[in-house]
Amino acid sequence: MTGILYHGQPNGPSFTVLAAAFEKGVDLDLRAIDLVAGERHSTALPHPLEVDQSIEGEGPVLVVDGVAMTDSVFLACYLDELGSGPAIRPADPYARWQMMAWCRYVIERVAPAAAALGNAAAPPLGVPAGIASADLEGRWKNAVEGKADDSQLADSRTKIVQAVEKVEAQLADGRDWLMGDFTIADLESHAWLAGMRGIVPEAFASAPLTDAWGARLRARPAVARALGLATIAHPETIWAPGPEINRWG
Amino acid sequence: MTDVTLYHWEPNANSGKPMLALFEKGVAFDSHYLDLLNFDQHKPDYLAVNPLGTIPAMKHGDLVLTESTAIMEYVDEAFDGPRLMPADPVDQWRTRWWMKFMDQWLAPSFSMIGWSVFVGPSVRQKDPAELEAAIDRIPMPERRVAWRKAINGAFSPEEMAESQRRVGLGIGYLEEALGQRLWLASDSYGLADINGFNLAYAIPLSQPHLCNDELTPNIMRWLRAIYARPATRACWALGRTDLARRISLLESEPA
Numbered sequence: 001m002t003g004i005l006y007h008g009q010p011n012g013p014s015f016t017v018l019a020a021a022f023e024k025g026v027d028l029d030l031r032a033i034d035l036v037a038g039e040r041h042s043t044a045l046p047h048p049l050e051v052d053q054s055i056e057g058e059g060p061v062l063v064v065d066g067v068a069m070t071d072s073v074f075l076a077c078y079l080d081e082l083g084s085g086p087a088i089r090p091a092d093p094y095a096r097w098q099m100m101a102w103c104r105y106v107i108e109r110v111a112p113a114a115a116a117l118g119n120a121a122a123p124p125l126g127v128p129a130g131i132a133s134a135d136l137e138g139r140w141k142n143a144v145e146g147k148a149d150d151s152q153l154a155d156s157r158t159k160i161v162q163a164v165e166k167v168e169a170q171l172a173d174g175r176d177w178l179m180g181d182f183t184i185a186d187l188e189s190h191a192w193l194a195g196m197r198g199i200v201p202e203a204f205a206s207a208p209l210t211d212a213w214g215a216r217l218r219a220r221p222a223v224a225r226a227l228g229l230a231t232i233a234h235p236e237t238i239w240a241p242g243p244e245i246n247r248w249g
Numbered sequence: 250m251t252d253v254t255l256y257h258w259e260p261n262a263n264s265g266k267p268m269l270a271l272f273e274k275g276v277a278f279d280s281h282y283l284d285l286l287n288f289d290q291h292k293p294d295y296l297a298v299n300p301l302g303t304i305p306a307m308k309h310g311d312l313v314l315t316e317s318t319a320i321m322e323y324v325d326e327a328f329d330g331p332r333l334m335p336a337d338p339v340d341q342w343r344t345r346w347w348m349k350f351m352d353q354w355l356a357p358s359f360s361m362i363g364w365s366v367f368v369g370p371s372v373r374q375k376d377p378a379e380l381e382a383a384i385d386r387i388p389m390p391e392r393r394v395a396w397r398k399a400i401n402g403a404f405s406p407e408e409m410a411e412s413q414r415r416v417g418l419g420i421g422y423l424e425e426a427l428g429q430r431l432w433l434a435s436d437s438y439g440l441a442d443i444n445g446f447n448l449a450y451a452i453p454l455s456q457p458h459l460c461n462d463e464l465t466p467n468i469m470r471w472l473r474a475i476y477a478r479p480a481t482r483a484c485w486a487l488g489r490t491d492l493a494r495r496i497s498l499l500e501s502e503p504a
């Protein structure tokens with residue numbers, strides 16, 4: 001049975017999952033929804049716990065045989081198992097650990113910062129009805145009302161600067177991709193950093209390796225196809241509330 | 250001597266995840282106990298292993314690994330022994346979903362409560378100058394804030410209430426999931442259960458009004474089943490404090 005992928009503009013988590021599906025040659029029934037209008041919370045989608053309490057916030061939902069799955073990195077792992085295209089995870093256990101630890105860093109430190117900055121730059125117009133998670137609803141309210149905490153925004157900019165430094169350092173040995181071979185880590189890093197060029201330009205001021213890596217990534221046919229699904233000129237400027245900024249430490 | 254060294258604190262939370270995974274796989278390892286309450290994790294010897302100054306970390310030969318959940322996946326893949334990641338791709342997805350949900354939503358709320366009632370009070374009586382110096386050595390700015398709040402009893406009522414709200418909801422979600430399946434993410438015991446047990450083994454003691462035989466029979470069944478496993482017994486035997494000893498509450502018979 002063909003899975004159904006509900007996705008937003010090819011930015012953030014929707015970008016990762018669309019590109020991973022194309023890389024792997026997995027045939028999906030693609031259904032574009034407006035994440036910024038809150039369509040993910042409509043009754044047209046299934047609402048099990050894993051959709052309503054996804055840590056990722058407004059990310060894509062993949063429904064296969066009645067199971068609704070969320071969280072882009074894990075959806076990409078699932079597509080890697082399923083599809084026939086070249087692997088997008090290393091086979092060696094240590095290299096795979098490196099990829100998962102890298103993705104965890106992006107998920108936990110970079111994505112919340114990017115989502116906070118993206119929403120502050122382009123706030124959604126209203127809080128959609130039907131949000132099951134009170135903390136996600138709180139992030140929507142803050143985004144709509146432009147109530148971003150200055151110290152959090154400043155720290156988020158620092159997080160983006162650090163992330164680009166980390167990418168630059170990782171590529172310093174001349175490798176093409178973050179883990180050596182092309183992997184989900186490349187997709188997930190680009191997913192959250194692409195939109196930061198306009199918002200935190202200083203992070204990219206002297207990052208030639210990151211620039212070249214981004215260009216290489218966008219030249220991949222599967223990535224180009226994912227970006228080609230955009231219905232606006234600059235999908236990387238479109239944001240809906242994402243993962244929360246770590247409240248513990 | 251083995252070629253695996255694990256740097257850990259009590260079998261509890263993040264430390265306990267790779268510990269229990271190693272025991273389940275039957276992998277012998279050198280245990281390197283760090284006393285979190287003595288700030289061992291911020292001392293130069295350990296920062297040479299994990300510059301972030303958080304526990305656990307693992308060495309396998311020359312390789313160094315951090316991030317407890319990612320370490321568990323590595324342990325499962327790199328060593329022989331029973332598979333702890335389910336074979337079905339949807340079950341693998343569910344395993345990872347639950348681990349992330351616990352690592353990034355539920356566990357931090359338990360931590361805030363635990364640090365405010367246990368960790369903070371346990372170190373507070375030390376010499377203030379010594380404590381200040383210890384905090385200055387913490388590499389991550391976020392953690393310096395958390396330690397200061399724990400020591401000064403300065404978690405705000407709002408953030409404590411939010412943590413308690415999440416704990417209450419999270420217990421409900423666990424009960425619901427365990428009502429649908431034998432184990433948390435699939436029909437076989439695996440990484441999500443190991444992760445979840447480290448988070449939840451003491452909830453019947455710390456949140457008795459929310460988690461007990463009457464209200465959450467599936468959580469209780471699950472905790473007792475994990476406690477009955479030889480690997481769990483062997484793992485918790487490495488505990489040195491009352492924190493790990495809380496596990497004995499699972500010796501009780503179902504009400």
Ligand SMILES: N[C@@H](CCC(=O)N[C@@H](CS)C(=O)NCC(=O)O)C(=O)O
Pocket residue numbers: 261262263264285290302303304305315316317318392
């Ligand atoms: N994401 C890391 C977090 C590790 C972590 O924060 N460990 C705690 C103990 S459970 C710690 O080291 N706390 C002491 C400190 O931060 O000083 C993992 O899962 O390994």
